[in-house]
Amino acid sequence: MTHPLPANRRPRRGFRLPAAVLPDLTPWRASRDFRLLWCSGAVSMFGGFLTFVAVPLQLKExxxxAWAVGATGLVELVPLLACxxxxxxxxxxxxxxxxxLWTEVLLGLLSLVLLADSLVPRPALWPLYLVAAASSALSGLQRPALDAIMPRVVAPEHLAAAAALKGASWQLGGIAGPALGGLLVASAGTGAAYAVDAATFAVSVAFVARIAPVPPAPGAGPPGLRSLAEGARYAWxxxxxxxxxxxxxxxxxxxLPTAVLPFLADDLHxxxxxxxxxxxxxxxxxxxGATSGWTSRVHRHGRAVVLAAAGFGLCTALAGCGGPLWxxxxxxxxxxxxxxxxxxxxxxxxNRTVPDGLRGRLAGIEVLSFTAGPQLGQARAGxxxxxxxxxxxxxxxxxxxxAxxxxxxxxxxxxxxxDDRTAGHPARPGAPPAAPEAAPPPATVPQAAACEPEAGAAQV
Known part of the structure; x- marks a missing residue:
């Protein structure tokens, strides 16, 4: 016969945060290739932000x-859009x-070019602009492939969590990279930043090389204007x-308020x-990104995009109205x-709805909006x-x-x-064929649990 422990001897439960406010690490645990891709991106992003700090400083020196520094934006824009x-x-x-893999190798070699130029007694100006243009072109070639790989290495139900984890790594690099880059350049010079950036590319290449091949979809045609037009027709x-x-x-x-933040700081005294x-x-x-567990419970993705974009505008408008700095x-x-x-x-x-054979071209179109929007927004704000x-x-x-x-x-x-629950989804390459309609696919959890959200789960 067992007896309950006295109240003062009962094991205490530690405080646990709800899963909805913790990052969903399922893609990290479930997919080896996603782990490799995430580590490659995080390391490469960190090194890229070191160079992001070093190049403008070297141009200034x-x-x-200021015009020579700002001209790098013009040098980078056209190759990025075209490529x-x-x-x-x-x-x-x-x-x-x-x-x-090969664009990452070439980007690493460009960092070595910057390093070599910084080590000569009188560094030349033209390599900085040449490398800026070439890096932008290679990034334009690489980004659609990076985006299109994701649905091939992550299960469809984990794509939202994977996107949040990927975005968090980018933001972490965007915070730590410039901060540490400024310290590194101030203490050891721009050459040290370029050397560390080249080393991060070597690490990144090692991660990418271990990812399984991601061949094109069956029947893929050659790249060209006809291929681009097919992607544009699908998007339209x-x-x-x-x-x-x-x-x-x-x-x-x-x-986007970035361009006028120096003036806003003055207005705030x-x-x-x-x-x-x-x-x-x-x-x-x-x-x-660090509290993204709830994202997998959201199914109306289009409505979430609209509400988030409106929230972005509302918060920016309220920030512009003034008030205390905090x-x-x-x-x-x-x-x-x-x-x-x-x-x-x-x-x-x-990633849930675009057929695999078109994902690269649709990601290429996304590069246009991702690039043109902020660039034009900076000009508008100024x-x-x-x-x-x-x-x-x-x-x-x-x-x-x-509005x-x-x-x-x-x-x-x-x-x-x-609604993600009712929208048709393209077949995932390499996935087993769907079960016949008469026999529903086996569930990994009891049907009642699959249909009913957890307590406190957000449903949009």
């Missing part, structure tokens, strides 16, 4: 010209892993998919807080979190700030973002109506 589109077509025609015919592009483009064009203003957006995004920082962090939520569900919707002031540029852009996103939601009802 060599020329003393992003072609890279999408290429990703649907060749082995995606091999494409990522999918209004829910098209809606994710235009909503993101509107949010970045209208509500806190020029010392400029670094904090820059850091809060990625910190907010990182917090969402409130502005909090609102900008919330805006970063909303942007992360939008990115997670855009990625999930694309122009409005020059005419009306920084605060007006920020709050008016945020308010317009909310335009609302109109787009009304104009594209298929976007908000999209």
């Amino acid at each position: 060599l020329t003393g010209s 992003g589109l072609y890279g999408g077509a290429l990703a649907d025609a060749v082995d995606r892993r091999r494409l990522v 015919g999918r209004k829910d998919l098209l809606g994710t592009y235009v909503v993101d483009l509107a949010a970045m064009f209208l509500a 806190a020029p010392w807080a400029l670094g904090l203003l820059y850091a809060t957006v990625p910190v907010g995004a990182l917090l969402v 409130l502005v920082l909090l609102l900008l962090a919330a805006a970063g979190g909303c942007d992360m939520v939008s990115g997670v569900f855009r990625s999930t919707l694309w 122009a409005v700030a020059a005419l009306t002031g920084a605060r007006t540029a920020v709050w008016s852009g945020g308010a317009l973002c909310v 335009v996103v609302g109109l787009l939601a009304l104009a594209l009802p298929r976007l908000t109506a999209y």
Whole structure:
């Protein structure tokens, strides 16, 4: 016969956070290739941000010209747009892993070029611009393949969690890379940053080389204009998919405040807080990635994209209205979190519904919106700030973002109506054939548990 323990001797339960506010690590545990891909991206991203700090500083030291530093943006933009589109077509025609591997090798060699130039007694200016253009072109070729690999290495039900984990690694690199890069450049010079970046590429290549081959879909045609036109026709015919592009483009064009943050810091009488203003957006995004367990419980991905984009605009508008510094920082962090939520569900919707043979080309189109939106948004914010002031540029852009996103939601009802539980999904390459309709597929959990959400689970 057993007796209950006295109250003072009963084992105590430790405090446990709900699963919904913890990161969902299922893709990490379930997929070896996802672990390799995540580690490769995290290491490469960290090294890339070191160079992101070092190149402008070296240009400033060599020329003393703000125009010379800003010209790198123009040098990078055209190759990225052109190669992003072609890279999408290429990703649907060749082995995606091999494409990522060789572009990563070439990017590492470009870091060695920067290192060699920094070590000579009188560094030349032209290699910096040449490497900037070539790196941008290679990144444009690589990114569609990276995006298109994800659905091949992660089960469909884990795509939202995988997108959140991938975004968190990017944001972590975006926070730690510039901070440590600044310290490294200040203490050891730009050459040290380039050397560490080259070393990170070597590590990244080692990870990618261990990923299983990702061959093109059967019947894939050669890359070219016809292939690109086929991808564009598919995107135009999918209004829910098209809606994710235009909503993101509107949010970045209208509500991105980065260009005017130095002036906003002056308006807040806190020029010392400029670094904090820059850091809060990625910190907010990182917090969402670190508490992303709830994302797998959301099924209306299009509605989530719309709400997150509107939230991004609303938080930006409120930040532009002023107030104490701590409130502005909090609102900008919330805006970063909303942007992360939008990115997670855009990625999930694309990867769940786009046929494998078209994923590269659709990712190439996404490169256009991902690149053009922020670039045009910086120009818009700067122009409005020059005419009306920084605060007006920020709050008016945020308010317009909310209005335009609302109109787009009304104009594209298929976007908000999209439901992952009822939408048709393309077959996953390598997956077993579906069971006959008369026999439902075996469930991994009891049907009652599969149909009923856990207590406190968010349903959108």
